[in-house]
Amino acid sequence: MHDLAERLAVLGFQAFIDFRLEDEGAGDGPFIASWLTSQPQPTPAQLEAAVPPPPRRLIRKTLVKQRLIDLGLMDAAFGVLVSQPVCFARWFDMDYPEVYADDPDALALLEAIGADPAQVMAP
Numbered sequence: 001m002h003d004l005a006e007r008l009a010v011l012g013f014q015a016f017i018d019f020r021l022e023d024e025g026a027g028d029g030p031f032i033a034s035w036l037t038s039q040p041q042p043t044p045a046q047l048e049a050a051v052p053p054p055p056r057r058l059i060r061k062t063l064v065k066q067r068l069i070d071l072g073l074m075d076a077a078f079g080v081l082v083s084q085p086v087c088f089a090r091w092f093d094m095d096y097p098e099v100y101a102d103d104p105d106a107l108a109l110l111e112a113i114g115a116d117p118a119q120v121m122a123p
């Protein structure tokens with residue numbers, strides 16, 4: 001079951017701006033204690049239907065690089081990255097050792113060098 005605050009966020013509402021939740025500790029979970037916006041409060045059916053998207057999957061860049069090496073495509077990938085300094089900087093940034101498996105720039109790079117994104121970005 002998704003959290004009430006998450007469901008309200010999916011519907012575009014923000015905690016402490018549009019609503020305030022409370023939990024009396026009786027085991028029933030949080031409830032809307034105050035509705036602070038002029039917009040109508042969502043119905044239980046709307047809340048039930050508001051499911052947050054699944055979390056985005058991260059993949060280690062070292063794994064992606066190893067897979068490109070194994071496929072014989074690392075030279076091609078490096079060539080594309082060198083021609084695009086911003087992408088090069090993002091890819092080799094040591095502060096961010098992972099990339100989202102659905103990152104549009106990463107997927108475009110893989111397609112540009114003829115790699116199968118599903119194979120390279122697999123879990």
